[in-house]
Amino acid sequence: MPESLHPDVRALPLFSQIAEDSFQALMRGAYVQNFPPHVELIVEGETSDFLHILLSGTVELFARWNRRETTMALVRPVSTFILAATVKDAPYLMSARTVDKCRIAMIPSQDVREVFDQDAVFARAVVTELAQCYRAVIRAQKDLKLRSSLERLANFLLRRQRGCGGAAEFELGMEKRKLAHLLGMTPENLSRAFRALAPYGVRVEGERIAIDDQPALVRFAKPDPLIDAPDA
Amino acid sequence: MPESLHPDVRALPLFSQIAEDSFQALMRGAYVQNFPPHVELIVEGETSDFLHILLSGTVELFARWNRRETTMALVRPVSTFILAATVKDAPYLMSARTVDKCRIAMIPSQDVREVFDQDAVFARAVVTELAQCYRAVIRAQKDLKLRSSLERLANFLLRRQRGCGGAAEFELGMEKRKLAHLLGMTPENLSRAFRALAPYGVRVEGERIAIDDQPALVRFAKPDPLIDAPDA
DNA sequence: CAGATCGCTTGACATTTGTCAATCGTGCCT
DNA sequence: AGGCACGATTGACAAATGTCAAGCGATCTG
Numbered sequence: 158m159p160e161s162l163h164p165d166v167r168a169l170p171l172f173s174q175i176a177e178d179s180f181q182a183l184m185r186g187a188y189v190q191n192f193p194p195h196v197e198l199i200v201e202g203e204t205s206d207f208l209h210i211l212l213s214g215t216v217e218l219f220a221r222w223n224r225r226e227t228t229m230a231l232v233r234p235v236s237t238f239i240l241a242a243t244v245k246d247a248p249y250l251m252s253a254r255t256v257d258k259c260r261i262a263m264i265p266s267q268d269v270r271e272v273f274d275q276d277a278v279f280a281r282a283v284v285t286e287l288a289q290c291y292r293a294v295i296r297a298q299k300d301l302k303l304r305s306s307l308e309r310l311a312n313f314l315l316r317r318q319r320g321c322g323g324a325a326e327f328e329l330g331m332e333k334r335k336l337a338h339l340l341g342m343t344p345e346n347l348s349r350a351f352r353a354l355a356p357y358g359v360r361v362e363g364e365r366i367a368i369d370d371q372p373a374l375v376r377f378a379k380p381d382p383l384i385d386a387p388d389a
Numbered sequence: 390m391p392e393s394l395h396p397d398v399r400a401l402p403l404f405s406q407i408a409e410d411s412f413q414a415l416m417r418g419a420y421v422q423n424f425p426p427h428v429e430l431i432v433e434g435e436t437s438d439f440l441h442i443l444l445s446g447t448v449e450l451f452a453r454w455n456r457r458e459t460t461m462a463l464v465r466p467v468s469t470f471i472l473a474a475t476v477k478d479a480p481y482l483m484s485a486r487t488v489d490k491c492r493i494a495m496i497p498s499q500d501v502r503e504v505f506d507q508d509a510v511f512a513r514a515v516v517t518e519l520a521q522c523y524r525a526v527i528r529a530q531k532d533l534k535l536r537s538s539l540e541r542l543a544n545f546l547l548r549r550q551r552g553c554g555g556a557a558e559f560e561l562g563m564e565k566r567k568l569a570h571l572l573g574m575t576p577e578n579l580s581r582a583f584r585a586l587a588p589y590g591v592r593v594e595g596e597r598i599a600i601d602d603q604p605a606l607v608r609f610a611k612p613d614p615l616i617d618a619p620d621a
Numbered sequence: 622c623a624g625a626t627c628g629c630t631t632g633a634c635a636t637t638t639g640t641c642a643a644t645c646g647t648g649c650c651t
Numbered sequence: 652a653g654g655c656a657c658g659a660t661t662g663a664c665a666a667a668t669g670t671c672a673a674g675c676g677a678t679c680t681g
Contacts, residue, residue, distance in 0.1 A: 201615055202614075202615055220531045220534075220535065220615075221535075222531065222535040222536070222611075222613055222615075222616060223535070223536075223611050223613075225535050226535075227531070227534040227535055229527070229530065229531075229534075240520075241520040241523045241524055241527075242520075242524075244516050244517070244520050245517060245520045245521065245524070247520075247524070247620075248615070250524055250527045250528065250531070250615055251527065273513070273516070274509060274513065277506060277509060277512065280509065280512040280513070280516065281505070281506065281512070283516055284476050284505070284512065284515055284516055284519060285476070285477060287516060287519045287520055287523060288472075288473040288474075288476050288477045288479075288519055289477065290523055291473045291519060291522055291523040291526065292473055292474075292477070292479070292482055294523065294526040294527060294530060295461070295473075295482045295483065295526060296482065297530065298461065298526060298529065298530055298533070299452045299454065299459070299461075299482070301530070301533055301534070301573075302452075302459040302461075302533070302573050303452065303453075303454040303455070303457050303458075303459055304454070341533075341534050379454075379455050381454055381455075382434075383433055383434055383452075383480070383482055384454065388479075
């Protein structure tokens with residue numbers, strides 16, 4: 158793996174505190190690969206030979222069953238994915254595909270487990286990361302089971318707005334069809350849901366969203382830190 | 390904490406391999422408490438001062454939002470819960486209540502984090518346990534997003550059957566209303582769903598279930614190891 | 622530039638799921 | 652025994668969500 162990529166990776170919470178030789182041990186076996194859009198990187202059920210680190214581009218984690226498919230999450234750089242399968246040395250539960258052009262570093266799972274056993278600081282980082290992932294999924298599950306699709310969309314917009322700096326106008330950052338599957342609904346329904354939020358001051362122009370009456374939307378969405386906080 | 394309880398706790402995957410003095414360090418600050426049924430042990434949003442270990446009885450993990458409530462999981466002895474909040478030292482995302490009379494051991498979160506930093510074997514066990522929890526929630530999420538309520542019930546029955554030893558007749562092991570909330574539906578709907586499975590040989594008598602035509606139910610449910618396996 | 626492709630939108634309709642109210646049955650208490 | 656409380660069930664209805672088909676509009680491509 159080229160030295161030039163180290164800084165970005167090194168800055169990840171997973172690696173930022175670990176000893177230099179641990180980091181080198183991880184990077185030694187790693188390599189970087191470029192992928193075109195819409196490539197299936199991982200097929201659920203396969204064994205997890207690598208920890209993946211997304212350096213640029215967007216990756217979609219999704220799952221299939223009985224000819225149905227749903228989006229589980231969108232991964233943005235710079236971050237890792239499929240850590241749980243790596244540490245458990247178990248088959249992937251989700252598939253992954255590139256959304257656009259992606260640059261991805263891959264660290265052999267074996268190396269991750271070895272460094273984990275030798276470097277207590279890395280071990281702590283892995284646990285923190287895993288706990289964070291776990292809590293994120295719990296939040297998603299609460300979102301799914303406790304809210305209607307309209308409420309999910311409203312809260313998603315508020316989260317996204319905050320993530321984009323809090324301005325009244327911001328970008329969705331993904332295709333509407335992906336958003337629909339992420340929120341657990343059909344594209345048709347998402348379209349209708351956007352219109353249903355118009356009375357709360359939500360305007361849509363392509364991937365650009367404007368929230369004219371933020372307080373009204375908040376009153377409707379009732380965001381909750383235990384579901385919507387970036388981390389809590 | 391009484392010595393007599395150690396063996397059960399010691400046998401947990403989380404503790405079975407760790408050094409004796411690590412184990413003693415964890416048990417030193419621990420204490421055991423008995424709770425009557427329907428007691429709220431944990432309120433989501435509070436800080437997590439203890440790692441809980443269920444010694445006997447059943448605990449329900451649930452979540453609330455906007456006057457709605459849903460069951461997230463049922464915990465059976467002997468196992469731990471709320472590990473993620475403990476290691477992250479973050480607020481609980483779920484509430485917990487006793488279903489029946491429960492005996493629960495509580496280890497100060499601070500001790501867990503300290504032993505984690507000193508005992509690499511324990512660290513590895515925590516990571517494995519967390520990864521397992523994570524994967525369980527991912528499975529639950531796939532179940533929710535990819536299946537109808539009828540399919541969820543059918544697959545639940547097959548999982549439960551296997552968990553009970555595989556006999557054609559077995560116990561549900563929980564109230565139907567709890568099952569309904571666990572599967573993400575209303576009790577009324579669960580009732581109708583049971584009737585809808587009658588053509589596949591599902592008979593219901595109180596909490597007792599009989600599956601007369603297992604192959605037919607399997608054909609309908611299409612169980613998938615990546616969703617329904619106890620561990621994979 | 623024309624045609625094709627693709628994603629988004631819209632309307633009509635079907636299915637699923639939830640809500641409300643009433644009833645039934647069981648276990649428990651007095 | 653009577654009656655009460657509670658969970659399960661059922662039916663009628665309403666709301667939410669999905670499906671299918673058509674059309675629109677932007678972008679890509681030959």
